[in-house]
Amino acid sequence: MMNPFSWLQMTNMISYQGLVRTFPKAIPYAGHGKLVTFGIVPSHPETGYGYIRRGQQDGSDAFIVHEFVEKPDYDIACNYLSSGEYYWNSGMFMFKAESYLAELKEFRPDIYKQCERAVMQTNEDLDFVRIDEEAFAQCPSESIDYAVMEHTSHAVVVPMDAGWSDVGSWSSLWDISNKDESGNVTRGDVVQFDCRDTYVHSEDALVATLGLDNTIIVQTCDAVLIANKNHVQNVKKVVDYLKSNNRTEHCEHKEIYRPWGSIKTLVHGDEYLVRKVTLRPEMQLAAQIHHHRSEHWTVLSGKATVILEDREYNVEENQSTFIPAGVVHVLSNAGLQPLEIIEIQSGKNINEDDIVRVENTFSGRK
Template identity: 45%
Template structure:
């Protein structure tokens, strides 16, 4: 076994839908894949923290099936290679960590894993890596380590850790207890007593975590083992077996292990950290102007202070308001006070009960080949803008209820209609009759953009009969 095998194995957990950050975060594009703070998503920022140092092995990503191509694309964008393990159904963090632990133990049971969520923001990557180095030796000695963040204010959205006795010869403490999210008064008491925020970042040896899962949650370990043993390769993804995985009880690693184990240790850290769980938290982590405003996109404000205003497209203006959140998307606008931004989760739950499609998908819908965006819709027609990446190709398909017209506005399209394959250039168009087998592909080196006009009695996405698909859908 060479020295490289002794490096930490990072595991990025990509679960969660981020409903409190609606309308930016939706089921089809959760918050961890959105560039909320800069030009990279928090998922990409998490990856970049652990690939920039020789402390870490190439990472493992645990993600849901529905976001698998988003994960793959964002890895490519930053030039990172990773094992991508797909959960067939979400069972919370305990089952995901059990899978990652067993996956690592196949190579070396003494491997030290670093588990970190994909949606956290850390302002000092160098300090983060230094903290991982400091926690590594206690983890090798058998402690299940967590990074405890020095609280910056009495947060009610985070769990807290009470450090206990210092582990001799280290800067690490045993954990006396974990406490769940408190109210404001209790949070202040915890801070006064020296509690730390629970960051949800864990370091542990694979064999140690397996022992604790076997002790406290054997059903989770058994389900994860069965799902991994019966896993199948699908393109570049490791697809867990659904029949086995669904047997795992649905719970977090905090409840399953951390609040019950005698092996928990905590390393206090001082770098700035946030799980960016709400728009208020995003305002806290954003660069703000002299009036305390975090502004992004097509926005203008007058006499507004300590507010967050984001707009992707339409001009969004705020006049004479303080401490507000305004987020404008092409199909939805959110306005809330900054102090009540956690209630967005309740709003989304209410809208989902009414089956509002805006809670699930954006107007721009991402696919493995690129994206499409609806621009207009009527009783018997729909207009879409389609972008196909270089080398991308849609499935070979047909429709029972609509015909389509494609107009190329950028690039060159390779168009298949039944037995005919032709190249269609800018300012040229092609007609796809109802029932015809057809495919759109981009053979060029630049993105292909097409305007699609659908005409027919029904234009829903479920009127697609896929005959052949390069992406295994």
């Protein structure tokens, strides 16, 4: 699932052959302490990408980085292309960890120290190692380019000619996707009439379009984005608006993934909450108590093992159980298939602060 406003989650598209040809060229430079960035050989005057200007050649496969350049207008992008001195900034790097950390410590000691604090206090969560959230949240948010690469004297750029596309916007997905005879791309439950050059993505609802041209529509369970394809990269303006107005659509999603499975919110009221909980095979939730709400669990598929105070029992498909407020309880999936349940919470407080986790000593479980 992808929030239509979380477009920065999207990745670069690049040919495997291009990577195989280029990456080995960068290894000797990284091995000698250089901070390598990969510059994409431009194929056209692109205004949506940042650029890297190369300097003096360094060996046979790289150039010293002269400067990083922000997204240009069209005329300047044409000049960049004709000069042969500029590459698209791929945002991909290769370096030894110690080389980068040494430069980070020199140019941004505030970031270095805060990250150091965050990793000094970690805890294991199944297959995850979680750093200290409070310490890391205080770390300044800045890209590698701004924090280090624009300041270090050890940056080199290795050119890469690999059919690269920065899939950082929905219009880029339209560029690389197979289109119908009218230039339309559709994903999901979509019906179109008299449309041209559109990209329509539907996650869980019917989307019908009439007479649209050069348009992006993205429907998810979180939000809907409708934009002219030429303006879709400005979606950051929407994200900034959501942040400044204390909205949560850009960062809180109705479906949340956890190491043990996932939770999807279906209905949310003032004193009730309906969720679909998926628990992976052989996984168990922590023992907990809710003081201000009760819960009903109905099994959709699989078999749930429930511990309620000192009683353990199974709940089969199409069966349900009731969890009163103030009672220690545990949910686990002892089967080999995912366990799916509908959870109905009701009470005066259905927020996360009404979860009190307790040490689980039931039946030898951890």
